[in-house]
């Protein structure tokens with residue numbers, strides 16, 4: 001318990017961080033993660049800004065590719081680090097020739113091997129932004145620089161942090177991650193209108209972003225659409241071509257709900273990945289939902305999914321979430 005001052009200062013920075021963007025949260029998280037990974041037993045440990053930059057790329061990659069979370073308060077001027085990561089994601093999509101979102105941890109090898117130059121350029125650009133904006137600012141509390149947290153060595157693009165401080169971060173990593181994620185979520189809520197923000201921040205720490213199987217919804221969808229007509233093109237879908245799709249993108253809702261699920265061709269689905277539905281789609285979905293509920297009630301089919309469909313119609317979720325995701 002001898003390193004209490006450091007820990008409380010570190011927590012205070014997280015708690016009192018302003019709401020302009022999430023840079024400080026990513027910085028704090030990167031330090032805790034690097035402390036967990038640290039194997040260096042010297043009294044003072046060098047951390048190059050490039051190592052921290054790699055962590056930033058991971059956090060922003062995962063939050064962007066799955067949920068497109070906005071990380072800064074100005075829509076006209078998105079945080080420069082987020083911009084850099086978005087460019088890297090586009091390069092990755094161009095390289096793999098589709099737009100299937102994937103976790104950074106799973107593609108980092110690919111970036112290191114195939115997109116080496118782009119990835120290393122990005123690391124350098126992020127490190128430069130950290131140098132200009134974050135590394136010295138993070139340790140300022142009430143206008144004073146607290147070098148007992150770490151020392152920033154400008155000419156060498158690194159910080160130096162004591163082994164004791166690293167150990168304190170490591171020992172308290174669970175509480176610190178909770179605090180950082182909580183605060184990160186609060187900041188995101190000020191400029192993201194999408195639902196389940198906290199879950200979308202938390203999930204990034206877990207092993208994978210789970211996409212549940214949608215097959216349990218078939219028995220409900222079949223009641224209204226037994227011939228499996230495609231919601232997008234209207235043609236009947238052959239068995240091997242059939243898939244279930246979210247009309248309002250999953251990346252926005254981060255939830256599977258009967259009121260938002262329809263049958264589509266696999267081909268039709270991949271062409272429209274994460275596109276915001278049109279007014280016509282929304283009207284079609286609302287009509288479908290009304291019809292589906294009547295048929296389910298007619299056939300006395302019950303269950304949680306049916307209750308949720310009824311609630312969604314009463315509360316007009318389709319319209320509400322559509323308006324939300326359009327903004």
Ligand SMILES: [Zn+2]
Nearest residue numbers: 230233265268
């Ligand atoms: Zn189709």
